[in-house]
Amino acid sequence: MILLQLFWEFLKIGLFSVGGGMATLPFLYDLSDSTGWFTYAQLADMLAVSESTPGPVGINMATYVGYTVGGFGGAVLATLGTIIPGTVIVLIIASMLDKFRGNKYVDAAFYGLRPASTGLIAAAGVSVVGIALLNTGLYAVTGKLTDLISIKAVALAAVLWVLTNVVKPTKKLHPVVFIAASAVVGIVFSFAGA
Amino acid sequence: MKEYLKILWAFMKVGALTFGGGYAMLPILQKDIVERYGWASEEEIMDYYAMAQCLPGIIMINTSVFIGRKHKGTPGGIAAGAASALPSLVIITIIAMCLNAFADYPVVKNAFAGIRVCVVVLIVNAVVKLWKSAIVDWLSLVFIFAPVCALSLFTKISPVILVVAAAVLGVVFSQIKWHRAKKEGGK
Numbered sequence: 057m058i059l060l061q062l063f064w065e066f067l068k069i070g071l072f073s074v075g076g077g078m079a080t081l082p083f084l085y086d087l088s089d090s091t092g093w094f095t096y097a098q099l100a101d102m103l104a105v106s107e108s109t110p111g112p113v114g115i116n117m118a119t120y121v122g123y124t125v126g127g128f129g130g131a132v133l134a135t136l137g138t139i140i141p142g143t144v145i146v147l148i149i150a151s152m153l154d155k156f157r158g159n160k161y162v163d164a165a166f167y168g169l170r171p172a173s174t175g176l177i178a179a180a181g182v183s184v185v186g187i188a189l190l191n192t193g194l195y196a197v198t199g200k201l202t203d204l205i206s207i208k209a210v211a212l213a214a215v216l217w218v219l220t221n222v223v224k225p226t227k228k229l230h231p232v233v234f235i236a237a238s239a240v241v242g243i244v245f246s247f248a249g250a
Numbered sequence: 251m252k253e254y255l256k257i258l259w260a261f262m263k264v265g266a267l268t269f270g271g272g273y274a275m276l277p278i279l280q281k282d283i284v285e286r287y288g289w290a291s292e293e294e295i296m297d298y299y300a301m302a303q304c305l306p307g308i309i310m311i312n313t314s315v316f317i318g319r320k321h322k323g324t325p326g327g328i329a330a331g332a333a334s335a336l337p338s339l340v341i342i343t344i345i346a347m348c349l350n351a352f353a354d355y356p357v358v359k360n361a362f363a364g365i366r367v368c369v370v371v372l373i374v375n376a377v378v379k380l381w382k383s384a385i386v387d388w389l390s391l392v393f394i395f396a397p398v399c400a401l402s403l404f405t406k407i408s409p410v411i412l413v414v415a416a417a418v419l420g421v422v423f424s425q426i427k428w429h430r431a432k433k434e435g436g437k
Contacts, residue, residue: 072410076309078376082402082409089406097366104365105345107372111265111338114308119342124350131343135335142307143331146315147324149305160428161421166304168394168420169413170384174377175398176409181373183403188366209367216371235368242364243357 059126059133065091066118066137074166075173077106077113080138082176084121085183093125097187108232114138189213208245212238253322254329260287261314261333266341268310275310279317289321311335389423 065087073079084099094102102124106116115135122134186192188209195204216234219226242248260282268275276299283289290298295317302312311331318330352358385391398412 068410070307072306072413074306074413075303075380078373078380080308081373086409100366100369101349101362103372104362104369105349106342107369109338109341109345110268111335111341112268112308112310115265115311115335115338116342119339120346123343123346128343131339131346135339138308139311139331139335142305142312143315143328145305145307146302146312146331147319147327149301150316150319150327160424162304164421164424165417166420167386167390167424168416168418170380171390171395172398172413172416174380174384175395176402176412177373177380178377178395179399179402181370181377184366184370184373188363188370209363212364212367213371216368217374220371220375231368231372234371235365238364238368239361240364242362242367243360245364246356246360247363247367248356248359 059129061091062122062126062130063133063137066122066134067141069118070138071141073114073173074169077115077117078177079173080114080117081180084117085180087121094121096183098124100184100187104235108235206247208247212241254326256287257318257322257326257329258333261318261330262336264310264314265334266337275313279313283317287321290317294320308335393423394419 069080069083069087073083081099081103085096088094088096088099099121102117102120103113106113106120109116115138118134118138119131123131126133189206190204191206192204195201197203216238219229220234221227263282264275264278267278276295279295280292284292284295295313298313298316299309302309302316305312311334314330314334315327319327322329349358385395394416398416401407401412402409
């Protein structure tokens, strides 16, 4: 039963996410809210693994979430669910290709879809900020604002931003490099306090 | 039959060798699909890629389906799409099996606490990149991006509804713009 629901949820994700792997992220947050199958923190970890392994991020995420929820069968169903809507639509579109391209109503819909997709991903980013950079648990106990923000994490984020946006030789490096480096920093400075 | 096996093999390679999807798949497509097999031209691949970005679903899978269909019709398209997803399925399942077993070790916990910080930066970078092509005028910023972002953050409204509403708004705004352009053109 849970497998059927999983398949259905990922069919919806495959149908409504436009703009690549990151675009599936807001739907996965929504799925976490509505089902409780996994937490936001788990999602952030899955995203990191998905970015560091071969294959499209969206498929990697679907497989990972599917496996976490329903084992191997879940992984297969979630992946199928994600690719079936796009595949069907491409097969239909390809058969009427010339009519579709440059159609002003299609362009008009995308004029609205693209900023919406960007907005959804930005909101997902804000949710990860809460998990990655803030100590909401500690703050709830002490009530001190200095305890709310994790200085170590903010410092790492600042360094990573500069390395991925400003410093020329590191800008073009693959995300896997930064993810691996962050893992090492996390272990060395015991980011989880564990 | 042999042609289908070739499709399966070619697109499994695409899936296994592309990190992060998107642009990263283009060099592999150019090398294998255009030069080696000659299933599609360079221009066709760029067109397919552009359209795949605008369609629902995963860009790389959609692009693969376009190419597979061009070469061997609908079955070719399905074979290409499935083959490019297969490596992910295998690799991620193995990783998930291992990681879920070790998730409670302090080393794993600390590593992922560090990695999450990196994820924030990666998402910010993705938003900035999308921003340039998505937010083309103040209408799209004020009436689509901002409300969608806020509603997604502060309410439980499903992203499905937000996406559909945004597509409708896009058509409405464009209609108004066409109308205005026509009026001014008529003067």
